[in-house]
Amino acid sequence: MATVPQALDLPGGTPGLLDKERTIAAPGYNRWLVPPAALAIHLCIGMAYGFSVFWLPLAKAVGVTAPVACPADMGFFAAIVATQCDWTVTSLGWMYTLFFVFLGSSAATFGGWLEHAGPRKAGFVAAVCWCGGLVISALGIYLHQIWMLWLGSGVIGGIGLGLGYISPVSTLIKWFPDRRGMATGMAIMGFGGGAMIGAPMADKLMRHFATPTSVGVWETFLVMAAVYFVFMTCGAFGYRVPPSGWKPAGWTPPPPKQASMIATRSVHLNQAWKTPQFWLIWGVLCLNVSAGIGVLGMASPMLQEVFGGKLIGVDLGFNDLSAEQKAQIATIAAGFTGLLSLFNIVGRFFWASISDRIGRKVTYAIFFLLGIVLYASAPSLGHAGQIALFVGAFGIILSMYGGGFATVPAYLADMFGTQMVGAIHGRLLTAWSAAGILGPFLMTYIRDVQIAHGVPKAQVYDVTMYILVGLLVLGLVCNLLIRPVDPKYQMTDEELAAEKRKSHEVAASPANAVEASTAASFTPAVLFAWLAVGIPIGWGAWLTLRKALVLF
Structure with missing residues (x-):
């Protein structure tokens, strides 16, 4: 591992402690x-x-x-x-x-x-x-x-x-x-x-x-x-x-294939956002996150209002419960929220890892197809009092919500190459900002309108679930439309070399060209x-x- 210098900036043009040049890994770094x-x-x-x-x-x-x-x-x-x-x-x-x-x-x-x-x-x-x-x-x-x-x-x-x-x-x-x-x-x-x-x-x-x-x-x-x-x-x-050119020991990049979804050349940030692929992936992330973030923000009241007294073995609606009974189901709903958070976390690692094997496009297709089925079935599960199936369905939904966040950087690297994937990912996260407004708005606004029109609380989320199904259908269409990036957007060798100089990249030495065993x-x-x-x-x-x- 490289040694840590003792000063932020040293005379004679030596890079400072925070500069990228001081972070280039030494040979044999793990x-x-x-x-x-x-x-x-x-x-x-x-x-x-x-x-x-x-x-x-x-x-x-x-x-x-x-x-x-x-x-x-x-x-x-x-x-x-x-x-x-x-x-x-x-x-x-x-x-x-x-x-x-x-x-x-x-x-x-x-x-x-x-x-x-x-x-x-x-x-x-x-x-x-x-x-x-x-x-x-x-x-x-x-x-x-x-x-x-x-x-x-x-x-x-x-x-x-x-x-x-x-x-x-x-x-x-x-x-x-x-x-x-x-x-x-x-x-x-x-x-x-x-x-x-x-x-x-x-x-x-x-x-x-x-x-x-x-x-x-x-x-x-x-x-x-x-x-x-x-x-x-x-x-x-x-x-x-x-260092530039480094690769793991024993790993050989797969040979390029015609119409492959994995690019062999990188696209500059200034060109990436001009491609249809960027905006399609933007839509994929925004629609997937909008559906999940709305549920995550309303998980506790949703469980309480849909099942009411059934959560504690009492056949009463939410409004008919005593203050003590409402406190009991609030505790159960807090456990539901925590469980969804755990599914969200595990899903980030699970789905992103799976995508290495089946591909990013297929992974997102699973998110949308499975999500459509689960959201569409949620009202029926709620009305039938199937608490375990309802909890399980939303656990899977939240795992795919987290999986969408974790898989999208690799999707971008596949489409636009690795040189500027961090910057492209940063620009794509505006989809998260949009989803953070759209998803909670749909959940809370439609709920309030339903209640104002006298809809029982156990049914106020039905319309919302079907609207979220519509969002997922749009997301599925966006994902299916994604194709490999046109080579005209990719950087030439000269442009790539110039970008590497701006990024202070150091070419790998023979001793550091591959990971030491x-x-x-x-x-x-x-x-x-x-x-x-x-x-x-x-x-x-x-x-x-x-x-x-x-x-x-």
Whole structure:
């Protein structure tokens, strides 16, 4: 492994500590050290999914034991600087929207910069933004200024999310040309698992710091910022990039085939977004995510309202239950939400790995075809009281939701080559931003309209499920239309060489042209790196499974 220099920038033109040139792997470097570095970053920024754990405590930050409502005639601007009354959950929820809007926009904006600057610099900037945003938010809670939470975690933290999310993509694909899907699945699995670890950790910290005069959230933010900064910095400095021309020992690239879905030449970022393939894959991701993210956001109320008292063996609708019975089914619904999160995480690794064998296009076809069947059958399963089948169906749906995220970087590498796949992936993530608005809007708006028209709560999701089927049909059509990229969009040898110079790539030496046989073996460094990320994942998975047991 390359040694770590002691200064950020040395005289005489020596690259700085964060520069890409300092991350070129030495001969014999073990590529299995890169995925845990990526996981260290994704597990931290993945807490964005778990921020709802803060909403209720923050909604009584002034009152502590109960919310203090703002005057009904208080204007918007007065409310965001008011210090004598509490924030609403709705106003706090804007942070969640800002997360994913700025994740997509920052990934699209800075993707090209990342390819030239390298994953270490991008990962470190992500750590500064994400953790710095938490610190600004902590100050905002202490001063009771909600605009500081929107700016800190929502905007600055959202930029950190985007940079951190795409930081390992190109590097992992280049380290694992033989297992593109599996490699990106391992990293992106961490984003899905971040809330599984962060939410219970935040809950324990808030309980520890809570006092008669404080709900303990600003202190929790500061502790989590410090912990995340250490993990993310270790992940960023753990990144290494392979020299140009490197390949795993014993692996030979498959010979090019006519009309193959795997490109042999790379497409520049500035050309990729002009191709029909880019926009078709954009549609594939947006439609797959829109369906899944809407369900994930409404999983708890959906289960409670569809099955009502059947969840506790009582044949009553949701509105007819007592407060005590509603509390019981709320606990069961929380277990359902946790179980879906676990399916989301496992699906990212499972489906992305499967795609290495059956191809990305076939994998997405399975997502859409199977999703169409499961969404269409969900209303019937609900009306028949088939709780186990209903839970199982949505578990598979959420596994494909996560699998869609994890498989798309490899899909892009297949279509556009590996040279600028990280930047192209960043631009594609605007589909996530669009889906983050479309999916929840469909779920909540149609539900509210149905309730307003007197539809029983057990049936308010039926129409939504059929509309989601329509989205999946559109996604299937987009996927079926994808063909190999026209060679006219691919870079020439001269253009590729110029791009490699901009990216500070170093050609592989004879000693480092292939992975040394010893580098593929199990080493103490690999064990330590995987334990550092594996233990938190195991702890989070155990807590999630324990909560999910109430379903059975």
